[in-house]
Amino acid sequence: xxxxxxxxxxxxxxxxxxxxxxxxxxxxxxxxxxxxxxxxxxxxxxxxxxxxxxxxxxxxxxxxxxxxxxxxxxxxxxxxxxxxxxxxxxxxxxxxxxxxxxxxxxxxxxxxxxxxxxxxxxxxxxxxxxxxxxxxxxxxxxxxxxxxxxxxxxxxxxxxxxxxxxxxxxxxxxxxxxxxxxxxxxxxxxxxxxxxxxxxxxxxxxxxxxxxxxxxxxxxxxxxxxxxxxxxxxxxxxxxxxxxxxxxxxxxxxxxxxxxxxxxxxxxxxxxxxxxxxxxxxxxxxxxxxxxxxxxxxxxxxxxxxxxxxxxxxxxxxxxxxxxxxxxxxxxxxxxxxxxxx
Amino acid sequence: xxxxxxxxxxxxxxxxxxxxxxxxxxxxxxxxxxxxxxxxxxxxxxxxxxxxxxxxxxxxxxxxxxxxxxxxxxxxxxxxxxxxxxxxxxxxxxxxxxxxxxxxxxxxxxxxxxxxxxxxxxxxxxxxxxxxxxxxxxxxxxxxxxxxxxxxxxxxxxxxxxxxxxxxxxxxxxxxxxxxxxxxxxxxxxxxxxxxxxxxxxxxxxxxxxxxxxxxxxxxxxxxxxxxxxxxxxxxxxxxxxxxxxxxxxxxxxxxxxxxxxxxxxxxxxxxxxxxxxxxxxxxxxxxxxxxxxxxxxxxxxxxxxxxxxxxxxxxxxxxxxx
Numbered sequence: 001x002x003x004x005x006x007x008x009x010x011x012x013x014x015x016x017x018x019x020x021x022x023x024x025x026x027x028x029x030x031x032x033x034x035x036x037x038x039x040x041x042x043x044x045x046x047x048x049x050x051x052x053x054x055x056x057x058x059x060x061x062x063x064x065x066x067x068x069x070x071x072x073x074x075x076x077x078x079x080x081x082x083x084x085x086x087x088x089x090x091x092x093x094x095x096x097x098x099x100x101x102x103x104x105x106x107x108x109x110x111x112x113x114x115x116x117x118x119x120x121x122x123x124x125x126x127x128x129x130x131x132x133x134x135x136x137x138x139x140x141x142x143x144x145x146x147x148x149x150x151x152x153x154x155x156x157x158x159x160x161x162x163x164x165x166x167x168x169x170x171x172x173x174x175x176x177x178x179x180x181x182x183x184x185x186x187x188x189x190x191x192x193x194x195x196x197x198x199x200x201x202x203x204x205x206x207x208x209x210x211x212x213x214x215x216x217x218x219x220x221x222x223x224x225x226x227x228x229x230x231x232x233x234x235x236x237x238x239x240x241x242x243x244x245x246x247x248x249x250x251x252x253x254x255x256x257x258x259x260x261x262x263x264x265x266x267x268x269x270x271x272x273x274x275x276x277x278x279x280x281x282x283x284x285x286x287x288x289x290x291x292x293x294x295x296x297x298x299x300x301x302x303x304x305x306x307x308x309x310x311x312x313x314x315x316x317x318x319x320x321x322x323x324x325x326x327x328x329x330x331x332x333x334x335x336x337x338x339x340x341x342x
Numbered sequence: 343x344x345x346x347x348x349x350x351x352x353x354x355x356x357x358x359x360x361x362x363x364x365x366x367x368x369x370x371x372x373x374x375x376x377x378x379x380x381x382x383x384x385x386x387x388x389x390x391x392x393x394x395x396x397x398x399x400x401x402x403x404x405x406x407x408x409x410x411x412x413x414x415x416x417x418x419x420x421x422x423x424x425x426x427x428x429x430x431x432x433x434x435x436x437x438x439x440x441x442x443x444x445x446x447x448x449x450x451x452x453x454x455x456x457x458x459x460x461x462x463x464x465x466x467x468x469x470x471x472x473x474x475x476x477x478x479x480x481x482x483x484x485x486x487x488x489x490x491x492x493x494x495x496x497x498x499x500x501x502x503x504x505x506x507x508x509x510x511x512x513x514x515x516x517x518x519x520x521x522x523x524x525x526x527x528x529x530x531x532x533x534x535x536x537x538x539x540x541x542x543x544x545x546x547x548x549x550x551x552x553x554x555x556x557x558x559x560x561x562x563x564x565x566x567x568x569x570x571x572x573x574x575x576x577x578x579x580x581x582x583x584x585x586x587x588x589x590x591x592x593x594x595x596x597x598x599x600x601x602x603x604x605x606x607x608x609x610x611x612x613x614x615x616x617x618x619x620x621x622x623x624x625x626x627x628x629x630x631x632x633x634x635x636x637x638x639x640x641x642x643x644x645x646x647x648x649x650x651x652x653x654x655x656x657x658x659x660x661x662x663x664x665x
Binding site: 057058172173174202203204205206207229230231232233235236238255256259269270273274275276277278280281283284285286287290 | 389390497498527528529530531532533535536539554556557558560561562580581594595597598599600601602603604605606607619
């Protein structure tokens with residue numbers, strides 16, 4: 001145990017200015033033989049010790065962006081067409097396979113949405129955690145299994161020793177999600193990417209998993225990227241937020257500013273149609289029209305066709321991500337001031 | 343007028359697998375009663391395994407109850423089966439959760455929507471059926487021009503509209519909506535909730551709305567029944583339940599709702615290591631998790647009792663209203 005702690009501390013000292021940075025990243029996917037842009041010039045910065053929310057509706061490209069950080073999805077035809085992802089100034093796209101393998105789980109780990117499918121049903125919990133530990137840390141079976149017990153205890157599992165021998169089907173959804181979080185922590189990573197980590201769980205279980213993730217994040221000074229469709233989760237967990245729409249980040253900034261004064265008309269509309277902020281019994285505000293599919297994005301602002309404030313200038317040319325800026329708070333919109341006054 | 347009434351419904355499922363014979367039967371629904379009036383929405387809320395979907399299926403007579411009875415209007419359908427039951431099914435129809443799994447991918451939209459008519463209005467010509475489908479789709483906010491297309495050509499929200507049209511075409515009095523919006527994005531969810539409200543106003547339908555999402559429930563329902571471990575533990579108007587819940591479980595559920603703004607953080611302390619999901623087999627099922635449980639709770643009968651605030655709560659130690 002002490003050995004790991006030393007290694008981890010050394011690793012942390014080495015990366016004092018630790019940062020995971022997505023720089024102007026565009027990704028394309030193959031749809032019916034054609035290469036189509038699905039993520040367009042996304043830039044994000046995740047510092048250790050911070051929680052960044054990447055929020056948007058299905059199909060906006062948030063999961064694709066998050067998965068590209070581990071360079072997942074490439075075998076399914078996702079290709080980087082522009083930009084870079086930097087881990088402490090090293091490009092992920094220039095890493096050797098060996099470095100990449102060490103980075104996955106070792107530096108950046110992932111927690112997936114479906115605790116039911118993310119564990120292998122035919123291996124015991126213990127063997128699955130120990131596999132990850134031994135892949136990344138130089139440990140014999142005994143040490144690794146002691147570490148597995150410590151990890152499971154850390155994520156709030158009672159009788160961790162017993163859990164090691166159990167199979168996934170013996171555990172509830174909440175328990176499996178705890179196991180997955182323990183696995184993500186196995187090699188003491190610096191960053192965690194959590195893709196809808198609580199969506200499949202009951203509300204009260206959700207609350208506890210959120211508390212657990214936040215506790216671990218603070219204790220280990222992790223950088224946490226939370227991918228979600230749920231503004232409630234963002235309100236609860238994040239320091240910063242980036243809102244995605246049709247492949248682009250339309251707005252980003254500190255969480256309190258985004259909630260107090262959402263700048264982009266899409267963010268405002270999306271926050272407004274949540275039933276929890278509307279008066280019971282009244283019709284909910286809606287966003288007219290439909291999200292444009294990749295390949296059918298408008299030339300200018302992607303939201304222009306559905307936006308109540310859109311003018312001719314919105315549709316002419318692509319907009320920069322920080323067309324509107326107020327300190328850390330930026331929005332890809334030409335008419336933010338009208339939106340805020342309206 | 344009550345369009346749906348269930349009294350003392352019970353349902354047990356045998357323990358699964360090869361030890362079925364010696365396993366202990368599990369209560370899925372235990373002594374559940376409620377009434378639903380024309381034009382009213384009753385929400386049943388609870389976590390997975392609480393018995394809310396089983397209750398809905400019992401009320402629809404998709405499952406037979408072990409005991410208790412089900413009334414559709416004045417009609418006791420508890421003991422009906424086969425053709426007699428099928429002919430009365432136009433009274434109560436269902437909308438399912440997953441708009442991707444609940445439509446047959448090989449059938450055109452109009453065929454899917456028109457299926458109920460084959461049983462309930464067999465005398466209609468194809469022309470008349472198509473006309474009826476077009477009218478119903480329009481009511482659900484869909485253009486009739488799409489009726490010869492297949493499900494994969496529609497988005498999740500559109501498919502849910504198709505699912506609603508399929509339920510409405512036989513002109514039911516009651517719609518059972520099993521998590522109708524939980525698979526949808528927030529902006530689409532808002533559209534569907536508005537649509538359901540509009541249809542209810544136009545048609546005077548009663549909704550039995552099954553959901554785990556309290557924000558959605560608060561928005562759409564007139565009355566709410568909270569289920570835990572197969573029983574209704576608290577029942578009342580939506581306004582009462584959201585403002586003055588008295589059952590510790592309802593309070594816990596309400597406290598677990600997602601917050602609307604970051605400034606509400608830490609308003610409720612959550613113990614991250616609290617992992618118990620246990621329920622008690624006798625007495626009040628919520629005892630193992632309840633901070634207010636006493637010895638007396640172990641022999642509690644679990645029945646609902648009218649509280650001073652006016653709603654029903656199954657608890658020996660109901661919480662004071664102005665807490």
